[in-house]
Amino acid sequence: MDTLFRYIAMLQLIPRAPQYKATTTLQTLLEEKGFTVNLRSIQRDLERISGHYPLICDQSERPYRWSFDPNFKSTLPAMDTATALTLVLAEEYLKGLLPQIAVDKLSPQFHDARKFLDGLRENGFADWARQVRAIPNGKALLPAAIAPPVWQGISDALLQRQAIEVHYLSRQKKEVKQFTLHPQGLVVRHSVSYLLATVNDYEDIRQFALHRIQQLAPSEAPFRPHPTFSVENYIADGAFGYPLDRQQVQLVARIDPSVAWTLAETPVSEQQQLSDPDEDGWVTLTATVPNDQQTQWWLMGFGARVEVLEPMEWRKAIAEQANNMLAMYSREECQLTGG
Numbered sequence: 001m002d003t004l005f006r007y008i009a010m011l012q013l014i015p016r017a018p019q020y021k022a023t024t025t026l027q028t029l030l031e032e033k034g035f036t037v038n039l040r041s042i043q044r045d046l047e048r049i050s051g052h053y054p055l056i057c058d059q060s061e062r063p064y065r066w067s068f069d070p071n072f073k074s075t076l077p078a079m080d081t082a083t084a085l086t087l088v089l090a091e092e093y094l095k096g097l098l099p100q101i102a103v104d105k106l107s108p109q110f111h112d113a114r115k116f117l118d119g120l121r122e123n124g125f126a127d128w129a130r131q132v133r134a135i136p137n138g139k140a141l142l143p144a145a146i147a148p149p150v151w152q153g154i155s156d157a158l159l160q161r162q163a164i165e166v167h168y169l170s171r172q173k174k175e176v177k178q179f180t181l182h183p184q185g186l187v188v189r190h191s192v193s194y195l196l197a198t199v200n201d202y203e204d205i206r207q208f209a210l211h212r213i214q215q216l217a218p219s220e221a222p223f224r225p226h227p228t229f230s231v232e233n234y235i236a237d238g239a240f241g242y243p244l245d246r247q248q249v250q251l252v253a254r255i256d257p258s259v260a261w262t263l264a265e266t267p268v269s270e271q272q273q274l275s276d277p278d279e280d281g282w283v284t285l286t287a288t289v290p291n292d293q294q295t296q297w298w299l300m301g302f303g304a305r306v307e308v309l310e311p312m313e314w315r316k317a318i319a320e321q322a323n324n325m326l327a328m329y330s331r332e333e334c335q336l337t338g339g
Contacts, residue, residue: 006045010045017068020067021066022064022066023063023064026066027042039063046066056068056069088113088114090106091106094106101146143191144193144209145211146211146213150216154216157218158183163180164183165179166208166213167214168212168213169212169213179200182197183196184226185231193210193211194208196208201224247291248289251286251289251295253307253308253309255283255302256281256306259306260274260283268287268289269288269289271288272286299318300321
């Protein structure tokens with residue numbers, strides 16, 4: 001029985017190609033799971049298992065390295081209806097959030113979920129996969145395409161804490177530059193994935209869009225960790241949210257009935273209050289929100305259905321933006337009509 005459990009544990013540790021795990025690595029990981037076994041036994045186990053599972057052995061160097069065939073569709077553990085439906089929903093949602101290369105990494109699980117549902121025709125579940133969709137909130141751009149070697153190289157560098165050499169297309173100067181990067185984090189924002197890294201011998205964190213990395217290779221330079229860096233603090237400091245400051249503010253706004261209905265069901269914050277409707281049906285919203293431009297842009301997206309009363313700085317900024325747009329469209333209207 002112990003041998004069977006060891007086989008199952010070993011199968012769970014072996015990645016799909018092009019990733020590999022050496023027999024020495026498997027030995028260490030098995031020991032962490034409580035299995036004591038020598039390298040020769042592991043090699044014999046893998047040779048036996050490969051008669052039943054599509055394992056690939058790379059014998060070009062020692063110790064040998066093992067992986068699953070990349071097209072292998074695992075059925076372990078067995079699927080259930082709730083898990084299958086959740087995976088179908090997850091696939092629909094992630095397609096609009098993550099780069100395609102990242103979604104592809106989960107394609108075996110998504111394939112198994114759809115196959116499971118398709119096999120339940122007698123229970124009426126076969127059409128579920130075609131009846132489920134995830135709709136993004138607002139207009140979502142297609143995720144920027146990332147070369148598979150780049151995604152794999154970034155993943156490995158982050159997990160193994162290794163420096164990398166990259167050829168990067170600079171957006172500002174529109175030319176390809178070479179950098180030695182020390183990866184510190186990864187952030188997916190809207191349709192773009194960013195590597196957070198220090199460059200060469202500098203200490204400041206910079207952002208590198210993964211789709212602009214044209215070449216990537218491991219670096220011989222020793223990895224330089226950033227001991228005080230935190231992705232959470234980096235985002236909170238406004239690197240991606242364009243904050244006005246670190247404080248929160250009290251938002252007060254008049255909102256029309258349709259917006260009020262939406263916010264009653266999906267509040268803008270945990271500290272939110274909605275007044276009773278006035279004689280025109282409008283509601284006063286009071287909420288504690290971050291003092292950032294993202295929230296201002298969200299408010300502006302409602303157009304004339306929201307009137308910001310406080311903070312006064314927000315009201316003035318939104319009014320100025322509205323006046324600028326009115327002036328621009330009025331000018332263009334005169335040009336189009338010859339007035």
